[in-house]
Amino acid sequence: MGVEIKVENLSKRFGRQTIWENVSLTLPAGEISVMLGPSGTGKSVFLKTLIGLLKPETGSIMIDGKDITRISERELYEVRKLFGVLFQDGALFGSQNLFDNIAFPLREHTKKSEKQIRDIVLEKMDMTGLSGAEKKLPGEISGGMRKRAGLARALVLNPEILLFDEPDSGLDPVRTAYLNQLIVDLNAEIKATFLIVTHDIATARSVPDNIGLLYRRHLAMFGPREMLLSSNEPVVRQFLNGQREGPIGMAEEKDAGELAAEAAGGGGLGTLPPIPEQLPTSDGRTRDSQRRPGSWLREHGVVPPPGSFPGLDVELPEQQGDAPTGWTGETPPTPLDRAATRPLASRVQGRTTEPEVGTAAVAVLDEPAPAPTAPRVRRPLRDAPRRRGGA
Template sequence: MGVEIRVEGLTKSFGRQVIWQDVSLTLPAGEISVMLGPSGTGKSVFLKTLVGLLRPDRGSITIEGRDVTRLRERELYEVRKLFGVLFQDGALFGSMSLYDNIAFPLREHTRRPESEIRRIVLEKMDMVGLIGAEEKLPGEISGGMRKRAGLARALVLEPEIILFDEPDSGLDPVRVAYLNQLIVDLNAQTGATFLIVTHDIASARQVPDNIGLLFRRELVMFGPRDTLLASGEPVVKQFLHGRMQGPIGMAEEKDAAQVEQELAELDAGEHRGPRGGKGASGEGVSPRLLPSPGIVRPPRWEAIAEREAEVWSREGVKGA
């Protein structure tokens, strides 16, 4: 099962450049969380800090009672065993077959016999739909298959936390849809805590239990999916609905007067438009992805469904 990650007052800078400051949130055990934000807001830096690859300037990251930011290298090595990471490009070794790529962590970090390694590798390859591709090289397969191979490798040590660094980058919309379903299914099957950094709005609206948004060097919001989707916070509305109107500009932040004018015009348009099936944001609500048939839903799903139904009812949303 997954474990909780509690982040308090986290601040990170490179020289004089502050990446983000005073970030506090709790990633619930076993749930899927997504971290959003415009380019350059330090989402990948946040992932690297969680796993101890980067040290923050201030703050704490508590996992199973241990503050990752204060651990010595040997202690940090033990905590890192809780993590599996899917990098943007899959980070596969080009000269190794998919089988050997996926087996690599088991051979490097355990003393299991090859017979057991084979069982585990084939089990994970089956989970991500790669049975039959064992002998292929990374250069011989599609980007989507490389992502799935990287995900299988992240799973072989049975991690309790899995970090996804823009898993949808470089994929077409159809492959992104398949990958999203795979992520939901794997979470239901493993019970691990998932944190996904992504720019894909459709993924952010359909996949997670929780959503966070980094902007202007701070965490604007973090909370349940339904709370963020129904939020009236200008930057949250702008990002989740991919609008030009709002605080986020093409290259830099907009001035306050411009933002105020844009939002006033946008709100006036929303009030003139039809309200059926829309929430506080004035947008239709994307249905949550469910685990595939035959995969048992985690116990939290019933409580989440009831909470979301209450939120959508309160916001006047139908059929969400």
Template sequence: MGVEIKVDGLTKSFGKQVIWRDVSLTVPAGEICVMLGPSGTGKSVFLKALIGLLKPDTGSIVIEGTDIASCSEKDLYEIRKLFGVLFQDGAMFGSMNLYDNVAFPLREHTRKSESDIRDIVMEKMDLVGLVGAEDKLPGEISGGMRKRAGLARALVLDPEIVLFDEPDSGLDPVRTAFLNQLIVDLNAQIDATFLIVTHDINTARTVPDNIGLLYHKHLAMFGPREMLLSSEEPVVRQFLNAQRVGPIGMSEEKDANELAAEAGQELPPLPPIPMQLEPSNGIPRRSQRPPGEWCRDHGVTPPPGSFQADAAIATR
């Protein structure tokens, strides 16, 4: 069972450069959340703050009753045991084979026998489809396999929170689709709390239960997937639908002249909201909501064609 992450009033800066300020959100226990944002908005910094690698200037991050923004190093060490992290490039040790890479956290943080370690490592490698590749070195396998090996290592201590830092980075669309399905299947199996930083719009539209968007040094919106995919908020609408018209420009924010030139332009209609990706076995995850439930509960009319099997294809 995953655990809740409650973030309140979080602000982080490096010198005079403010990365983001007054970020508040709650990542629900056991759910899949995606954090989006233009490049350079501090998404990876946010992940590092959540795991205590970076201290925020102000605010709190409460996990299991402990504020990791202000707790002792001893308490932080204990809270970190709840986490598994998949880094952008997999962060494999190049001189170790995949088996030893995955076994590394067990050897460092537990006193388990090699027999027990082998059972656990092979179980996790089976989860990510890497059985038979355990003797390969990271340099001998594809980027997608390295990602899966990194995910096996992130899962080896049975974490209650798993952070994914751009898991689709460097992957082609087919491998990204396989990885997305793997993430959904894993969440169904282990029921941990997942937080994914990504730029992939199809991932954001089809995988998570909740979506957040960092923009212009603040959290523009965070909430259920359907809330953001039906939103008329300009920056949310522009980013989630990959549109050129809106406040986001090549340098994150458009200047006054660019915005004036767009004045009066008719925005394209919102695309249909696709069906959320389901586990391979067809059994809904505990946190998965029926299609259209949020829209019905809040009196929102979704775009035409929403929640149909071909809606995801139509938005690619």
């Protein structure tokens, strides 16, 4: 079973440059979480800080009962054994074949015999669809296969936490779809805690249990997938819809003049797109962390965008009168919502005003965000067709 990661008030700087500050969130054990954000917001830095490769200026990271920001190098070495990491480029040794690349952590960190190592490596290669490719060099295979070889290597020490640094980088949409299916199937199989950094909106909308968004040195929002996909917070809405119109510009936040010009020209964020079904496992199994479709929306009385969960018989709140769809932060407080009390724009500008009616609520940056409390589903959501993935 995976391990919970609890981050509180985390800040990181390089010299005078602040990368992000006061980041607080909880990655629930065994769940798939995705971290999004415009380029240059420090997503990869966040991963390196979680594993202890970079030390934050302030804050704490609790993993397995230990604050890794305040432990010795020897203790940190032991905590790192809980992790597996898929690097953006695979980070394979070009002069070694795939078998030796994947076996490297076992030979480096364990005292297992070569027979034991061979059995483990072949098992992980089979799990990632690489059977028969043991003798191939990294330069002889496709980018998708290199990603899967890196993933197989990350799995050989049976990690309880898996970090993915832009696993879809450089892959075409078909290979990305295969990789996403593999990630979902692996989570069902090993039940580890997954954190994926990605720019791929299709992945973020369909794969994770939770989504986070870094923006302008802060964590704009973190929570269950349905919460962000139904949010009316402009930054979240613009990014998850992949739209040019909105507060995010080419480099920094757009000023009031740019936003006014967009509005005058008829531009705007438009309507929220439908919430898609979460990607099921290829064999129809239900993951331990999988929630029933629409469960968060029902619990909070949020009306989803029209056409959400196509093809599924899902009971959802209904729109009444002229009430808008999407989460506006007006629902009664729950354990999840108590941290959601200030709109992003107020915090970016350094103000601490309470949200007005109709503004989107987001997670407060100076308070830890509690773990989602949506019920777990331990039976199949539907009879899913069998699918097999592999790039």
